Amino acid sequence: DIVMTQTPLSSPVTLGQPASISCRSSQSLVDSDGSTYLNWLQQRPGQPPRLLIYKISNRVSGVPDRFSGSGAGTDFTLKISRVEAEDVGIYYCMQARQFPLTFGGGTTVEIK
């Protein structure tokens, strides 16, 4: 199985300030078709997860442009340029390179 490791576990952020979450995979997420199957999900309190970004950096329709994804191979980053109150929640990276699909342990973004 591909192990996904997220850091930090928790990220207290001041409103309007940036936040950054790292995700590392135990093996490359580049598939034979050349695509890298790394997704980012947001889970607000009491809500199901929501897809934010797929294939490293592609924002889903309706996701604010303050969210951006980057990285390659085994190292990936989700950045929130200016954190807003509605961004509070747990963020997960998920690999879809191979089965079983696996997730990082989650990073809690909270307001200081």
Next chain:
Amino acid sequence: QITLKESGPTLVKPTQTLTLTCTFSGFSLTTSGMGVGWFRQSPGKALEWLALIYWNDDKRYSPSLKTRLTITKDTSKNQVALTMTNMDPVDTATYLCTQWSQGARRVDLWGQGALVTVSS
């Protein structure tokens, strides 16, 4: 508008079999590239993938749970069912069904989830 909703028992006893149904609308599981997946989330813990069924009836299972899981679809009813045998208290979790797009390999939309408690 795409929606997914999970239904099934909220309480099962240890050793019993759990059957959950995902009823969806806004897309068809006969469309090439489409799939429906099941995930779960134990209280306060991270997400775990369970199973996935594709438009062509191909199926994938979590290796650690494969012997206990069966996923099926009824395209006429827009439903996907997940059966898990020999339930144990550690299986207590919120079970979520999702729309899956094979081309982008992404979970497009999640249901609200169904909390299942395993207890005698």
